[in-house]
Amino acid sequence: MITEEVKFPRVFDCGIQFSEHKFPPKEYKTGKQDIILPFNWALGQTWTRFFDGLKEEKIFGTRCNKCNKLLVPARSFCPACYKDMEEEEWVEVAQVGTVDTWCLVNYSYYNQVKESPYIIAQIQLDNTDCSITHFIGGFDLSDPDTVSKKMEAVARVKAVWSKKKNADIYDIACFEPVE
């Protein structure tokens, strides 16, 4: 139980000072702690079937039988009309498409999904109604200006499969420009 009134101002890491009083000028310490939180999560039948398809080098989407949108990755419900896709049509989609948007990640941070540099992109596969998130690769990514010029010229990309497959999203190694 705190019985004494706190006399000093409280300064948080974000720099907000909640008092007009100031600490004496000095360098204040920071603490460091790594949090490791391993966990499993249930993929469910839709994602399991989608990933099983990747293991066979097939990309599946589901077509909503209400709005007719073909969505990839396959969905358990349609985000356009919120219809549960219990009787959805599974469609093997094209492995080529266009890049909607992309971002070059050329710095490193803790627990990164891939060693940098890499391009993460939204790719719309042919005849589908949404984009899939994946990597763009197959060329030198070390210079951002060169990458930018290259990506401006990229019209189409195609899926490149990993040699070793685990029925997960990394079974697609990346998408590469179609020359």
Ligand SMILES: [Zn+2]
């Ligand atoms: Zn729909």
